[in-house]
Amino acid sequence: MDVAIIETSGLGDRSYLVAHDGVAVVIDPQRDIDRVLDLARERNVRITHVLETHLHNDYVTGGLDLSNIVGAEYAVPAGDDVGYPRRAVADGDVIDAGPIQLEVLHTPGHTHHHVSYVLRDSGGDVHGVFTGGSMLFGTTGRTDLIGPEDTEELTRAQYHSVHKLADRLPAATPIYPTHGFGSFCSATPASGDESTIGEQRTTNPALTQDEQSYVDELLAGLSAYPAYYAHMGVINSEGPQPADLTPPEPIDPAELRRRIEAGEWVVDLRNRTMFAAGHLQGTLGFELSGSFVSYFGWLYDWGAPVTLIGESRDQIADAKRELVRIGVDRLTGAATGDIDDLRDGAPLGSYRVADFAQLAEARSAETVAVLDVRQTHEFEQEHIPGAANIPLHELPGRLGDVPAGQVWVHCASGYRSSIAASYLDRAGHDVVLIDDAFDKAGELGLTKQ
Template sequence: MNVSIIETSGLGDRSYLITHDDIAVVVDPQRDIDRVLSLAHDSKVRITHVLETHLHNDYVTGGLELSRTVDAEYVVPAGDDVRYARRAVSDGDIIDAGPIRLEVMHTPGHTHHHVSYVLRDDADEVLGVFTGGSMLFGTTGRTDLISPDDTEELTRAQFLSVRRLAAQLPPETPVYPTHGFGSFCSATPASGDESTIGEQRRDNPALTQDEQSFVEELLAGLSAYPSYYAHMGAINSEGPPPVDLTPPQPIDPTELRRRLEAGEWVVDLRNRTAFAAGHIRGTLGFELSGSFVSYFGWLYEWDAPVTLIGETPDQIADAKRELVRIGVDRLTGAAAGDMDELRDGSALGSYPVVDFTRLAHEREAKSVEVLDVRQNHEYGAEHIPDALNVPLHELPTRLHEVPSSTVWVHCASGYRSSIAASFLDRAGRDVVLVDDEFDNAVKLGLTVTDDGQGSD
């Protein structure tokens, strides 16, 4: 028996291909199913079953299309309201794929109907458990995605579900979660790249705390999550349309200018320092790197047409793959190449890029307006005195709160602040991007903690 991991690092998720002999089972596939099909082809296996642990809130599933493409049985938790044919499974059901057997365990918490799948061989030995958004590495799935009225109930259910997994499975059982590798579906950041039930008994707060302490700590730690989550459950319930990974239609500089003048979303994928050094005025800078799709989806005006600008066609293709995973399908054009050619004779926009050392020097010499675009809990823990805190995802509707003078914008690493700087620049504001680690601001003594004390 072999378990192959299919990473989707931009969303902090994993899918799995379980194989034995020439048979395969897939768990929680992402929408771009070509990765799964390629792995199955290379492994010389036939996919007979496609399993979902829950109706996903952070991505569009590829399960329905994959099951139809390979003529596999599609397995979805009973109780999830879907508009397509599937096998609805409940606690204790067995998925029999010949040499691969999976037992369904109802593990509510992340959602009401969430299930885990216990992998067994033909001798009934436990070989692993696929926990979806239940037991993660050193944490659990968040419990506030259904509704505020359900959050405490689901948090208590999550506590019991993780305890049930730990009680019923051997300590050496490998744990295979879907979320927890940077996903906003984690209640708190996960730790580690692999784990077992035994390790989780020592490390997971659902297994080291009493129920009330677990509930209070989880609820207190829940932070904001991307707004595009509101659309994912509905798309997955209706049945996602087939994925389209063909390149967006190329557009010329004249059409690019027309779209910018019309106020459309035109997104530059280049490195944030390259964008700052020279970009077509009116574009938004979303560097195509680790957090791209989460923050794009968080700020995106849902169903608005999107034009992509990149250095190469491959960069645009990579961005499209990321975006279709969260259902951004209105990619209406793209332009690749040198900015001098794409600008069509118009002047390029630019703004300075600095570090916290430069900010510290400026603050010594004069008053400086600082915008902190981290989330509220990050700001509350430690921040630069007098900095205005507007979390990135709130910035488009709170631009009027930002001072009209030059603003120095920062976050924890430079990624979120680079997006914020591009929004401010598009709005005609003078901006300085602080592209630096916040730890350096702490080391420089620029910050105060939540008790008002300065950092040493």
């Protein structure tokens, strides 16, 4: 029984292809299904079933498209109201894929109708369990995505669902979660890259705490999640369109300038320090790296046309793939090449990049305005005294709250602050980007808890 992991690190998620004796089953595929089809061809297997553990909140599923293309049965949890034909699966059902058998367990918590799938061979031996957003590595899926009125009920359900999995399955059972590798669908950060039911019995808070302690701790620890999540459930229930990965139309510098001056979403994908050194004034800097798609989706004006600026066509293609995973489909053009060749005669914008040691030096000489764009709970744990805290996702609506004068902006690593710096620069602020790890601020004695 071969379980192949299809990693989507930008969203912190995993999809799976289970293969045995020429047959394959896919669990929780992302929208860009070419990766799944390529893997099936490599293993010379036929996909007979596509399974969803739940209607996803953090990405657009490729399950419907994949099942249509390969002629597979498409299984979605019973109770989820969807606008397309599917097999509605409920607790106790068995997905019969010949040499691969999957038992459905209703494991509510992340959503009301969430299910897990116990993987067995034709002889009944357990080979793993696909837990979606239920039992994760050292944590559980968050329970506040349906609505505040459901959160406590779902949190208690999550506790019992994790116990259900732990009680029914052997200790050696590998667990294969969809979320928990940096996903905001995780209640708290997950730990490790693999695990078993036995390990989770000693490390997972849902299994090491009593119910009330677990509920209290999870509810107290819930933080903000990306705004684009509000659109994912709707798209996934109505039935997503297939992913279009064709390159955006190339545009010339004059058209690029027109779009910037019209206030459109023109996004520069280059490295944050390259953007700071020289960029087209009026553009936003979203470095194409690990956290790109989550923060883009969080700040994006949903449905607005997007123009991308990149160093190469490959960079544009990578960005488009990430964006279509969350349903950002209005990519109306792209420009590549040297930024100096794209400016259409207009002067480039720029701002200073510094580290925390330079901030400490500046603070010793004068009063310096510091803007911390981490989330509120991060700020409350430890921060620089006198710093203003405006979480990145609130910044576009709170530019009037930004301190006057030169503003030194930081986060935990430099990524969020680089996006914030581009917003501040576009709004006319004199900004200094602190591109440094926040731990350095503590080492320099700049912080208090």
